[in-house]
Amino acid sequence: MDVAPQRGASAPATTRSDAICLERVHKNFRRGDSTLQALTDISLTVEQGQFVTLFGPSGCGKSTLLRIVAGLEQQSGGQVSLFGQTPAEASRYKNVSWVPQSPALLPWLTVRANVALSQFINRRADRQLPAERVPQDAQEVLAEMGLAEFADARPAQLSGGMRQRAALARGFVLGAPLMLMDEPFSALDELTRDSLGWHLLDVWERHRKTVLFVTHSAGEAVLLSDKVVVMTPRPGRIQAIIDIDLPRPRPPEIAESAAFLKLVMELKKRLRMGREAGA
Amino acid sequence: MTAAALWRGSGRLWAPALTFLLLGVAWQLVAAHQKSILPPLDEVAGDLWSRPQFYLANLWVTVYAALIGFLFGSALALLLAITVIHFSFLRAAVVPVALLLNVTPIVAISPALIVAFGFNAIPHVIVAAVAAFFPMLINAMSGLQAVDPQALEVFQSMAASRRDIFIRLRLPSSLPYLFSGAKLAITAAMVGAIVSEFMGTSHGIGATIVMATAYLNLKQMWAAIFVSAISTLIMVGLVGLTEKATIRW
Numbered sequence: 001m002d003v004a005p006q007r008g009a010s011a012p013a014t015t016r017s018d019a020i021c022l023e024r025v026h027k028n029f030r031r032g033d034s035t036l037q038a039l040t041d042i043s044l045t046v047e048q049g050q051f052v053t054l055f056g057p058s059g060c061g062k063s064t065l066l067r068i069v070a071g072l073e074q075q076s077g078g079q080v081s082l083f084g085q086t087p088a089e090a091s092r093y094k095n096v097s098w099v100p101q102s103p104a105l106l107p108w109l110t111v112r113a114n115v116a117l118s119q120f121i122n123r124r125a126d127r128q129l130p131a132e133r134v135p136q137d138a139q140e141v142l143a144e145m146g147l148a149e150f151a152d153a154r155p156a157q158l159s160g161g162m163r164q165r166a167a168l169a170r171g172f173v174l175g176a177p178l179m180l181m182d183e184p185f186s187a188l189d190e191l192t193r194d195s196l197g198w199h200l201l202d203v204w205e206r207h208r209k210t211v212l213f214v215t216h217s218a219g220e221a222v223l224l225s226d227k228v229v230v231m232t233p234r235p236g237r238i239q240a241i242i243d244i245d246l247p248r249p250r251p252p253e254i255a256e257s258a259a260f261l262k263l264v265m266e267l268k269k270r271l272r273m274g275r276e277a278g279a
Numbered sequence: 280m281t282a283a284a285l286w287r288g289s290g291r292l293w294a295p296a297l298t299f300l301l302l303g304v305a306w307q308l309v310a311a312h313q314k315s316i317l318p319p320l321d322e323v324a325g326d327l328w329s330r331p332q333f334y335l336a337n338l339w340v341t342v343y344a345a346l347i348g349f350l351f352g353s354a355l356a357l358l359l360a361i362t363v364i365h366f367s368f369l370r371a372a373v374v375p376v377a378l379l380l381n382v383t384p385i386v387a388i389s390p391a392l393i394v395a396f397g398f399n400a401i402p403h404v405i406v407a408a409v410a411a412f413f414p415m416l417i418n419a420m421s422g423l424q425a426v427d428p429q430a431l432e433v434f435q436s437m438a439a440s441r442r443d444i445f446i447r448l449r450l451p452s453s454l455p456y457l458f459s460g461a462k463l464a465i466t467a468a469m470v471g472a473i474v475s476e477f478m479g480t481s482h483g484i485g486a487t488i489v490m491a492t493a494y495l496n497l498k499q500m501w502a503a504i505f506v507s508a509i510s511t512l513i514m515v516g517l518v519g520l521t522e523k524a525t526i527r528w
Contacts, residue, residue: 070432070436071435071436072432072435072436088438091435091436091437091438094437096437097436100429100430100432100433102427102429104429104430104433105430106430106447106448106451108451108454108526108527108528117433117447118437120447121437121439121440121443121447122438122439122440125437155528170433174437180436
């Protein structure tokens with residue numbers, strides 16, 4: 001249940017057409033008589049073309065924040081601007097690509113048709129295609145994801161990792177300037193997860209979309225991101241924002257480098273500090 | 280293939296065959312000692328064999344009423360289910376009526392329908408339709424709501440219209456439920472048609488059974504019962520085949 005904003009009208013939003021701007025976003029859930037603060041005072045700017053990860057333990061509100069950006073949930077207060085549009089406007093123009101936790105492929109469609117799903121729904125948005133969205137060819141993206149020869153298979157014939165790759169491909173085919181990924185690898189085993197991380201890194205470095213990625217894996221966060229937002233629970237808030245200044249494109253050896261490991265440690269330390277401060 | 284594997288593999292065939300054989304033997308034993316309880320199976324088969332056109336003509340009357348009833352009843356149920364899931368306030372208005380209809384004994388409304396519509400096929404079609412309606416409604420309502428919530432969010436994130444969501448997500452997701460509903464509905468429609476023929480008509484399998492009772496003609500009674508069971512089984516099988524041809528994932 002949504003709760004009306006408690007603080008008065010927030011400051012006018014900084015609406016930049018070249019960035020994602022969150023300003024004093026908060027979200028309360030009401031359960032019976034008590035109000036749960038899921039997010040308090042989240043302010044964050046994501047520059048165009050950046051890969052930003054929301055990192056934190058479960059209950060820190062990272063998924064809720066992502067859902068607010070996607071327009072799947074309404075904030076209780078504060079401003080969200082996606083390249084100058086509200087989340088509702090952005091979704092009306094299909095300017096946001098949502099990659100959910102499970103692959104959520106449609107079992108009755110072939111892999112190719114699943115990946116091309118965005119071409120069949122809300123076609124009005126395609127008739128007035130905004131310049132910032134560049135739909136991609138389904139077959140090409142499938143090839144980038146290493147799924148070219150499975151295009152005519154049904155999802156049930158794929159392994160879990162392949163299904164998740166197909167779900168990522170579906171996200172890229174839409175060609176939206178902003179991609180939102182809600183723990184897309186969390187249901188996979190560690191090895192599949194690693195290999196998928198590299199796949200995503202590779203494809204992203206070619207497409208260079210603005211990405212907001214949610215994870216609770218520190219390694220994944222460092223590998224993929226330009227910037228990691230460390231969040232802590234009760235109430236959900238931003239504990240720290242860490243720049244990941246590793247070179248791009250990132251070679252496979254990077255995961256064993258001292259700089260990489262130092263950043264992973266740094267993330268874990270920040271998480272612990274947040275936990276101790278909250279306790 | 281080893282002998283053991285062959286044995287196991289053929290189990291799907293011989294296990295039910297053995298059950299039927301045992302049932303048949305038990306039947307014949309009862310029939311041999313108590314002719315007023317069960318007629319010998321060979322006599323039942325003989326009666327079927329000697330006048331197939333009598334049984335087929337009556338079967339067709341029943342199957343016709345059941346099929347028309349099934350089509351109307353399940354189409355109405357499907358339309359209602361689609362309406363109810365899109366306008367949730369209607370659910371409270373509709374579902375109690377459907378429940379009431381479901382607990383009303385079909386035999387009880389049959390005479391009322393004969394009074395209303397006369398001695399023709401209409402009362403029997405209506406009873407079959409009423410019988411088919413409820414299982415289809417319940418299955419269609421659950422099926423149309425059995426949507427993967429994460430897939431729904433993918434649709435919503437692109438501002439999909441209700442039409443998009445219905446045609447590309449809800450309807451295909453619901454197909455397994457719709458076919459289960461159709462299997463139940465066609466069975467119910469057959470039962471409804473037969474029971475409604477117990478009165479107000481001299482045609483159809485139901486009437487055949489009632490008349491056999493009046494003349495204590497056990498051969499005819501059981502032949503009619505077998506004919507109705509087997510034909511219902513065939514219709515359920517046809518729905519199953521359609522399901523296999525439609526749902527290939």
